[in-house]
Amino acid sequence: MSTILAIESSCDDTSAAVIVDGVIKSNIITAQVDHRKYGGVVPELASRKHQVNILPVVQEALTVAGISKNDLKAIAFTRGPGLLGSLVVGVSFAKSLALGLDIPLIEVNHLQAHVLSHFIDAPKPSFPYLCLTVSGGHTQIVKVTDFLEMDILGTTIDDAAGEAFDKTGKILGLPYPAGPQIDKLAAQGTPQYTFAKPQIDGYDFSFSGLKTSILYFVRDQEKENPGFIKRNLSDICASVQKSIVDILMDKLIKAAYQEDIQQIAIAGGVSANSGLRRAVQEAAVEHDWDIFIPDFQYCTDNAGMIAIVGHYKYQQGLFSSQDITPAARLKM
Ligand code: KG4
Ligand code: ZN
Numbered sequence: 001m002s003t004i005l006a007i008e009s010s011c012d013d014t015s016a017a018v019i020v021d022g023v024i025k026s027n028i029i030t031a032q033v034d035h036r037k038y039g040g041v042v043p044e045l046a047s048r049k050h051q052v053n054i055l056p057v058v059q060e061a062l063t064v065a066g067i068s069k070n071d072l073k074a075i076a077f078t079r080g081p082g083l084l085g086s087l088v089v090g091v092s093f094a095k096s097l098a099l100g101l102d103i104p105l106i107e108v109n110h111l112q113a114h115v116l117s118h119f120i121d122a123p124k125p126s127f128p129y130l131c132l133t134v135s136g137g138h139t140q141i142v143k144v145t146d147f148l149e150m151d152i153l154g155t156t157i158d159d160a161a162g163e164a165f166d167k168t169g170k171i172l173g174l175p176y177p178a179g180p181q182i183d184k185l186a187a188q189g190t191p192q193y194t195f196a197k198p199q200i201d202g203y204d205f206s207f208s209g210l211k212t213s214i215l216y217f218v219r220d221q222e223k224e225n226p227g228f229i230k231r232n233l234s235d236i237c238a239s240v241q242k243s244i245v246d247i248l249m250d251k252l253i254k255a256a257y258q259e260d261i262q263q264i265a266i267a268g269g270v271s272a273n274s275g276l277r278r279a280v281q282e283a284a285v286e287h288d289w290d291i292f293i294p295d296f297q298y299c300t301d302n303a304g305m306i307a308i309v310g311h312y313k314y315q316q317g318l319f320s321s322q323d324i325t326p327a328a329r330l331k332m
Helices: 043-065 084-101 110-119 161-171 179-186 208-224 233-259 274-287 303-315
Strands: 003-008 014-020 023-030 074-080 105-109 129-134 139-146 149-155 263-267 290-292
Touching: 003 043, 003 084, 003 303, 014 043, 014 303, 023 043, 023 303, 043 084, 074 084, 074 110, 074 303, 084 105, 105 110, 105 303, 110 129, 110 139, 110 263, 110 303, 129 233, 139 233, 149 233, 161 179, 161 208, 161 233, 179 233, 179 274, 208 233, 233 274, 263 274, 274 290
Parallel strands: 003 074, 074 105, 129 263, 263 290
Antiparallel strands: 003 014, 014 023, 129 139, 139 149
């Protein structure tokens, strides 16, 4: 039996999961300090909180799975990319525990884990498939040809999709992270406002022009009739969400068409967005796609997705040595 403990600590959530023969037995996620009052994740606070959370989270993951630490065959951990001070807590913990139990370590790339989160539950994609990974730190279209073989077709040249939501929310006076709230408000509004569309070749994305366009729009409207944002918040949110989703879908549809791939997945925190989920479902009907949208608990950062990569690497004997270090800018 391959029983693996997985640890994720790349940003602000501490998470641990247990996977047995490819089946997730537990996936514990501790939402951290309230970063809201700071308008974003404060790296130093995140790091300190991981130190407090890591042991109880790991213990709970083992308890829920009904596993003793002596049953573990390997420990998988997020090596990067992410905040260095956060990664170092998970990496050091994984190394110490692996050393103490005399079992191998498996390093996992956080972005690769988002892409493979579709193998946690059925239905699972077949190869090749395209994955649109959209989170607070990343926006990528990835072509996946095997479990551990993937190419980045396109990426953002400035802000990530989640940042576009969060920064726009800040302009509108919404607390961090604004993505989920824009989603909620958008459901009650009409997308009646249009903003600047980026003109970027290929499969790359850009969101900074949109952000500026929204900033100027609301600033001018507020000047002319004070209280404009407050009175029209739902419509503005619906318009913002539609603009971001349109930018994402344009490139995804183009990539699917040019690569001639009909297996389409989305992953990362922004894949929880109901507008994006709906757009992918509509495109699936129009373009005859098979689509893969993760369960909500596997959209945002979680150790379950680290565990599934750990499982495939374990099968191939891809282990890391004890001198491994975290890598904030790890490439896929
Ligand atoms: O993957 P994730 O949990 O962490 C990173 O690796 O960044 O993604 C967090 C991002 C945040 O920007 C948050 O605003 C966004 O995902 N997000 C959403 C929604 N839920 C989370 N954005 C739009 N709509 C949502 N429902
Ligand atoms: Zn992530």
